[in-house]
Amino acid sequence: MLMNALLSGLTLGAMYSLVAMGMTLQYGVSRIMNLAYGEILILGSFATYVLFGSLGISPYLSLLVVAPAAFVLSWLIYSIMLTPLVARARNPIALEVDSILITFGLLFVIQGIMLVTFGANYTSYSYLDFPVNVLGSTTSANRLVALLAALVLGAGAYLLLLKTRTGAALRAVASEPVGAGLVAIDVKWAAALGFALGGAIAALGGVLASTFMTFTAQMGVAFTMKALIVVIMAGVGNVFGAFLAGFFLGLVESMVATFWDPGLTIAVIYAVFLLALIIRPTGIFGKAA
Amino acid sequence: MTFRKLKLLAAAGTALAAMSLTGGALAQETPGKVKIGYAISKTGPNSGGAMTSQVPNYELWVKEMNEKGGMMVNGKRLPVEVVEYDDRSNSEEAVRAVERLITQDKVDLLLSPWGTAVNLAVGPLFAKHKYIQMGPTAITDRSVELAKRWPLSFWLAGTSASYVDALVDQLVKLKKEGKIDEKIAMAAVGDGFGVDLSGAARKALPAAGFKIIYDKTYPVGTQDLSPIINEVKAMNAKVFVAFSYPPDTIGLTEQARLLSYNPDLFMVSVGGFFPLYKQRFGDAVEGVVTLGGIDAKSKAIADYMERHRKATGREPDRSASVPMYASLQVLEQAVERVGLDREKIAAEMKSGSFDTIMGKVSMPDQTMPTMWKIGQWQNGELQGLGPSSLPGAGKITFPKPAWPAKKD
Numbered sequence: 001m002l003m004n005a006l007l008s009g010l011t012l013g014a015m016y017s018l019v020a021m022g023m024t025l026q027y028g029v030s031r032i033m034n035l036a037y038g039e040i041l042i043l044g045s046f047a048t049y050v051l052f053g054s055l056g057i058s059p060y061l062s063l064l065v066v067a068p069a070a071f072v073l074s075w076l077i078y079s080i081m082l083t084p085l086v087a088r089a090r091n092p093i094a095l096e097v098d099s100i101l102i103t104f105g106l107l108f109v110i111q112g113i114m115l116v117t118f119g120a121n122y123t124s125y126s127y128l129d130f131p132v133n134v135l136g137s138t139t140s141a142n143r144l145v146a147l148l149a150a151l152v153l154g155a156g157a158y159l160l161l162l163k164t165r166t167g168a169a170l171r172a173v174a175s176e177p178v179g180a181g182l183v184a185i186d187v188k189w190a191a192a193l194g195f196a197l198g199g200a201i202a203a204l205g206g207v208l209a210s211t212f213m214t215f216t217a218q219m220g221v222a223f224t225m226k227a228l229i230v231v232i233m234a235g236v237g238n239v240f241g242a243f244l245a246g247f248f249l250g251l252v253e254s255m256v257a258t259f260w261d262p263g264l265t266i267a268v269i270y271a272v273f274l275l276a277l278i279i280r281p282t283g284i285f286g287k288a289a
Numbered sequence: 290m291t292f293r294k295l296k297l298l299a300a301a302g303t304a305l306a307a308m309s310l311t312g313g314a315l316a317q318e319t320p321g322k323v324k325i326g327y328a329i330s331k332t333g334p335n336s337g338g339a340m341t342s343q344v345p346n347y348e349l350w351v352k353e354m355n356e357k358g359g360m361m362v363n364g365k366r367l368p369v370e371v372v373e374y375d376d377r378s379n380s381e382e383a384v385r386a387v388e389r390l391i392t393q394d395k396v397d398l399l400l401s402p403w404g405t406a407v408n409l410a411v412g413p414l415f416a417k418h419k420y421i422q423m424g425p426t427a428i429t430d431r432s433v434e435l436a437k438r439w440p441l442s443f444w445l446a447g448t449s450a451s452y453v454d455a456l457v458d459q460l461v462k463l464k465k466e467g468k469i470d471e472k473i474a475m476a477a478v479g480d481g482f483g484v485d486l487s488g489a490a491r492k493a494l495p496a497a498g499f500k501i502i503y504d505k506t507y508p509v510g511t512q513d514l515s516p517i518i519n520e521v522k523a524m525n526a527k528v529f530v531a532f533s534y535p536p537d538t539i540g541l542t543e544q545a546r547l548l549s550y551n552p553d554l555f556m557v558s559v560g561g562f563f564p565l566y567k568q569r570f571g572d573a574v575e576g577v578v579t580l581g582g583i584d585a586k587s588k589a590i591a592d593y594m595e596r597h598r599k600a601t602g603r604e605p606d607r608s609a610s611v612p613m614y615a616s617l618q619v620l621e622q623a624v625e626r627v628g629l630d631r632e633k634i635a636a637e638m639k640s641g642s643f644d645t646i647m648g649k650v651s652m653p654d655q656t657m658p659t660m661w662k663i664g665q666w667q668n669g670e671l672q673g674l675g676p677s678s679l680p681g682a683g684k685i686t687f688p689k690p691a692w693p694a695k696k697d
Contacts, residue, residue, distance in 0.1 A: 001523065121341065122539075124565060218336075261506075
């Protein structure tokens with residue numbers, strides 16, 4: 001039973017951490033609280049569904065198209081819609097408020113387009129859903145792939161942020177945007193890159209989730225909420241923290257469901273969230289303000 | 290002030306309605322067309338259900354009438370005009386839209402919105418202006434009381450207890466035949482219908498001599514249902530009943546199959562009767578018990594499904610669609626017999642008998658007793674099993690065949 005709970009917690013946590021890593025990049029580096037984040041994710045799910053359903057392209061192969069497309073789309077959203085806000089914002093708080101409002105609008109635009117295009121129905125298909133035995137406990141291959149993807153992405157993000165110049169620039173902009181500009185980092189470029197990378201990760205999450213989850217055009221908000229909890233709990237902008245916190249929440253959820261009551265998962269998650277914020281208002285891995 | 294204006298309009302509407310009632314035949318002699326209106330969830334969380342079970346049937350029905358030249362009223366065919374609003378899955382929006390349909394668009398007939406909550410919200414308005422309210426997706430334990438209070442309302446699906454009764458009836462039979470023991474495992478989604486059904490089951494199952502050995506509720510939107518399946522599998526539960534919503538209906542089936550949990554009876558609820566369910570699981574649906582059902586042998590139903598596919602480009606669901614369409618046929622025939630006076634229509638619907646795709650239908654208690662409550666996927670079709678007293682009721686395949694092996 002413990003092994004079952006561990007495995008299900010890890011696969012669930014993988015999704016949470018994957019989704020949260022993208023959001024924390026957007027929020028941390030480009031200072032945009034993107035409420036339309038979940039919509040980009042669902043857009044990725046639908047794109048995969050269409051590519052798989054009509055052209056028979058494997059969902060994992062479609063990743064090669066969907067993730068770059070989301071990258072470009074997010075870059076465009078940032079440079080067309082959000083740069084004017086960044087330019088006129090007098091302080092970070094003003095930018096945060098403006099970005100919340102504009103991405104709230106964007107949420108409905110993207111959702112509306114998906115509703116018109118794909119309808120409001122539940123969508124589900126099966127791909128790679130055969131059972132895989134891991135240490136005496138069973139899960140499906142597609143969930144295992146998502147787990148691996150989260151691990152790879154976590155490692156990739158770690159390498160990118162800590163071992164490359166680009167990563168250093170992103171981190172610099174995240175921690176001190178004004179100072180970063182002073183040392184000849186193109187802040188605008190770094191912010192757009194952070195936002196676009198976040199969008200690509202969202203789409204990646206959508207592609208992976210679509211293989212094992214029933215989704216609708218209106219489900220994006222649920223993902224945005226979960227990601228938001230993980231991001232805030234981990235400390236805004238901390239990618240590695242989001243990675244760990246995602247897994248942590250997944251494990252908590254499956255432990256509660258297995259050993260206590262499936263009905264209490266949400267209550268416990270929010271209790272943990274509140275507790276974390278009371279003890280460390282800037283997040284578990286966040287720096288003191 | 291718009292609010293005052295609205296109230297004024299409402300008052301004017303009531304006065305007009307009262308006048309047309311007293312005016313009787315005189316006012317009704319020269320309508321050039323029949324105006325039918327509805328507010329329904331075309332967007333929002335309810336739209337998945339509304340756009341599967343109700344809207345396509347409204348469209349099909351109107352299209353077929355207009356192809357015949359219109360609705361037969363007082364011996365003459367009048368073209369049907371439709372006024373449609375989106376309630377955005379919001380009760381207040383639905384109330385406003387229905388008010389507009391009554392007072393501004395002055396529709397002759399209203400069709401009902403989707404779902405229990407919205408139907409309860411607009412109920413008083415329908416009743417106040419004496420409009421017929423009739424739908425298969427409003428399921429409440431108060432339906433008997435509401436039917437009395439609102440004499441023009443028809444609660445086709447009856448109470449949630451009636452669904453559980455149909456299930457218990459099957460279980461009792463299996464127990465009598467010695468095929469199952471008294472142990473039942475049960476999971477339910479912690480929302481609306483799931484809470485109602487599991488609540489009814491907690492009373493009905495022990496009363497019928499069963500013991501609920503597993504009883505857990507999970508939140509809406511739970512993504513990972515493997516803890517539940519792992520636990521009932523570890524308990525070796527032979528009868529598993531889930532009062533679930535579409536995403537978890539699919540999730541539970543998926544997990545049961547993945548973890549090779551093969552109970553003798555496997556039941557899921559909302560969504561199990563969607564075309565998506567069969568499309569998603571293919572042959573693996575064989576033997577799964579779920580809500581709803583159709584008479585798979587009926588030619589009239591097969592013919593209806595074909596027309597539905599042709600006209601709307603989509604597959605009807607196997608629970609609410611058929612009674613929805615049949616009830617529209619009832620309405621159409623009642624209008625043909627008594628004209629557009631809505632109180633007379635309701636009286637005729639209660640006392641008369643009507644030819645529909647479900648055969649002869651009569652609705653004396655403002656409900657549709659011929660609606661299937663529980664069915665089982667047999668040979669690729671969701672065969673209705675209960676109420677077992679209905680003509681055409683199928684026999685349960687027991688035990689359910691094991692999930693077929695994965696091919697990919």
